[in-house]
Amino acid sequence: MKLNYRFIGYIGISAALLFGCGSTADIISTPIENIDTSPLKVTDLSDAEKKNWGHLDLERDTIPGMAVNRAYTEIIKGKKGKKTIVAVIDSGIDIDHEDLDDVIWTNKDEIPNNGKDDDNNGYIDDIHGWNFLGDAYNEQLEYVRILASGDTTNPDYNAAKAKYEEEYQLWMGRKTQYDQIAQAVKNADEALRKHLGKDNYTIEEVNAIKTEDPAVLQAVQIAQNVNANGIEMSDAVEEIEGIQEQINERLNYNLNKDFKGRTTKDD
Structure with a gap:
């Protein structure tokens, strides 16, 4: 899961809270060599860019899309393709999307929608592949599932336990900080x-x-810190609540050993 892009900015707010009002602590700046030199989008996206941003390119368009247009014009232009079957292992795919017309793999050994496993591979009506997650939206991470199984004979069990303990402490720390x-x-x-x-x-x-009211002085310092990160105080609470929601989802679902999000038995 990826946190809101203002995450680092709010770390600055927490630093202000920890140092308190009137602190003379030094400000630690990011070394210049670590700053991303990629061009930045400094204007609002047009309606066309909002609809098509995923096709655009960071270097050419200053928009961090997937550079689909650039791939067509620079990488595959003039090249003759050959048929390749690609298995998508991800959260899902829209098999009815117009860009995928006539290219979605079809299992010719399966008769559609007859409720039978015609090719005897263990899956009924797997015409275009198989959804192993059912209708699940929230999911445990794989190492959490390994740990939740309780199978200590699994060769990955100890590594899963170590990873879980590390990640759980990390996200609990973030939860405490953002609360x-x-x-x-x-x-x-x-x-x-x-x-x-x-x-x-x-x-x-x-x-x-x-x-000279200490509470108001600290409020001023926090407001200035928030504003320095490009956000108004009126929007700050909503944005922080959004980050809290992401953190809680991580803890309540992805890292929750007791959560059962799958509706199929394909574990």
């Missing part, structure tokens, strides 16, 4: 609204605050 950040941002927003006497305020109004 604290969420509460701090909510408290800061409430303090600023109360001090300014309005529900909607600008960063300019926050910067102009003159007070």
Whole structure:
């Protein structure tokens, strides 16, 4: 699972909370050699780009798509293809998609929708392959399934246990951190609204605050940190809650040894 791209920005917020108001701690900057030199998209996406972004290219279009258009014009242009059967091992595939017309593999040894395993391979009506997850949406990770099986004779059991313990501690740490950040941002927003006497305020109004109230000073520091990461306080709580949701899904489903998300018996 990939976290919201502002993850690093909110780490900065947590640092501000840990150091507290008025801290003189040094700011650690990212070494210049580690900064991505790829071009950045600095304008809003057009309607066409929003619909077609997956076909675009980071270098050519400054949009991190899959460079499908570039592949057609630079890699496979003028080349004659040959038939290749590709097995997709992923979360799913739309076999009715227009780009896949006449290219989806068909099992010629199976009679469609007759409820029988015509080719005797163990799967009934597997015309275009087989969905091993059934209607599952949330899933345990493979090493979690190995651990949940309790089969200590599995040669991968010890490695799965070590991986699980490492990942569980990592994500529990993130949960604790973001729960604290969420509460701090909510408290800061409430303090600023109360001090300014309005529900909607600008960063300019926050910067102009003159007070000796420690709670308000800390709220100002948090608001400035949030704004420095390109987000308004009014949106910060919602974004952080989105990150919390991702973290909770990781813990409640992917890393939950007791979760059973599959509706088939194909374990």
